[in-house]
Amino acid sequence: MKIEVLGPGCPKCHNTAQNVKQALKELNLVADVVKVTDIKAMIERGVMMTPGLVIDGKLVCSGKIPTVEQIKGFIQEQRKE
Numbered sequence: 077m078k079i080e081v082l083g084p085g086c087p088k089c090h091n092t093a094q095n096v097k098q099a100l101k102e103l104n105l106v107a108d109v110v111k112v113t114d115i116k117a118m119i120e121r122g123v124m125m126t127p128g129l130v131i132d133g134k135l136v137c138s139g140k141i142p143t144v145e146q147i148k149g150f151i152q153e154q155r156k157e
Contacts (some may be wrong), residue, residue: 077107082118082128083099085111086154098146107151136149 079096083089084103089111096109112118112130121130129150136142136150 077105077151078132078152079107080110080112080121080128080130081125082112082121082130083126084115085113086126088141089127094131095142095144095147096129098144099133099151102144103148103151105151 081089081093081096081099083092093111096149100107100109112121114145117130118126118141121128122135123138127141128135129137129142131150131154134154136154137146139145
């Protein structure tokens with residue numbers, strides 16, 4: 077599983093990355109967590125407001141900091157597909 081946190085490196089992006097790590101820990105999962113700071117790459121993925129969260133190539137959240145519980149839900153939903 078690959079999880080990308082898209083944003084310029086602002087506090088919201090850091091909080092999102094921390095929430096991702098916590099969600100993975102609580103789910104007892106391992107994933108590649110990548111921070112994407114390139115604006116062109118963000119736009120290509122459909123992110124107009126940061127932070128953005130992409131799981132296995134699918135944009136699941138944009139423009140807000142998802143909670144740990146929301147991220148766990150996103151991960152579980154992606155694992156079903």
